[in-house]
Amino acid sequence: MMRANKSETVATRLEDNSPTRMFAPIRVHRTFEAVVERIVDAIDAQGLRQGDRLPNESEMAKMLEISRPTLRQAFRILENSGVLQIKAGQSGGVFVAADIIPFDVVGKNIASEVMHIEEVISSRRLLEPLVYHLAAENATEQQFAQIQETIELVRHHRHDPRIVQQADGMFHRRVAHACGNQMLLSTMTTIYRQLAPLRGALRRDADRADHIIDVHTRQLEAMRRKDHAGLESILDETFIDLEEEYGVKRKFSIRWHSGE
Known part of the structure; x- marks a missing residue:
């Protein structure tokens, strides 16, 4: 039969x-x-x-x-x-x-994925501030304008979660390009690629889009002013969402010193 x-x-x-x-x-x-x-x-x-x-x-x-x-x-x-x-x-x-x-295999693979996620999110917290501080020092006005374009893209498509997520990723990648360090750019590109599915777990409504617009606008303004102390405070806001979503405890942070 x-x-x-x-x-x-x-x-x-x-x-x-x-x-x-x-x-x-x-x-x-x-x-x-x-x-x-x-x-x-x-x-x-x-x-x-x-x-x-x-x-x-x-x-x-x-x-x-x-x-x-x-x-x-x-x-x-x-x-x-x-x-x-x-x-x-x-x-x-x-x-x-x-x-x-095979529940035992599923459990082991979930545990492995959780460990990998913790490494990716922790690596972002360690390295991304360097990228933003360097971008504040090295970016050209044209690069700042290109970063601004991604914020406007979110603003114009705030009710489309797919475009909002893509524009959010574009913002971070353009800042990485503007930092002027090819090794950091390569490393952050890998981290951002692995963060993409994780970001998809966050809220996907217009309020989330407005939050992205607000944070990115303040980040860009701080970079243009070379306000490193203000930038550090704003960056901390950007880490919290993913860290809370995946239960990753803050293990370390860095601070920018101008050397003056």
């Missing part, structure tokens, strides 16, 4: 508006971990087996009300753990990879 494909049943259950629906919006810290647990629970609760299809990436991200980079972070853990198989192309999708979920 041919086993019925459960994808339609799963999709129907996931779209259910009842309190028991499997992929209700996520409202917790360390969002990727909650996503992993939610997907595993859904597979268990529905009795899914190897080869059964789950909703695709865009559908699942919409159900969970999370960013696609954050969802991909969870997918990566589950794929590396042998729980999911991600197939590309028109006939591709998200499939259950095994009949039995």
Whole structure:
């Protein structure tokens, strides 16, 4: 007897508006971990087996009300753990990879991801202030103008979370270019690339966009004035969101000394 494909049943259950629906919006810290647990629970609760299809990436991200980079972070853990198989192309999708979920492997991979996240966020706190202080000293007016453009981009698209997130990343990268140190630029580019899915876990509404506009505007003004003390205070505000989201405790900080 041919086993019925459960994808339609799963999709129907996931779209259910009842309190028991499997992929209700996520409202917790360390969002990727909650996503992993939610997907595993859904597979268990529905009795899914190897080869059964789950909703695709865009559908699942919409159900969970999370960013696609954050969802991909969870997918990566589950794929590396042998729980999911991600197939590309028109006939591709998200499939259950095994009949039995290896909970021990999933737990180890989550712990490894948490450790990696802590390293990335801590490295940012250590190195990013150097980038901003150097940009304050070295940036040209043209570079400051290019940084200002990213703030205006957020302002004009404050209701579009995708563009806001892209413009936010562009702001940080342009500051890194303006610092005038190629080694720091290369290092920060790697850090920013790994921060991208983490930022997706933060609030994604117009209030978040307004917060970005406010902080970035004050950062730019401080850099233009070469106000290093003021810049340090503002930078601290930019670290708090991700550190609180992922439970990373502040381990160190640096202070700028002009040498005068």
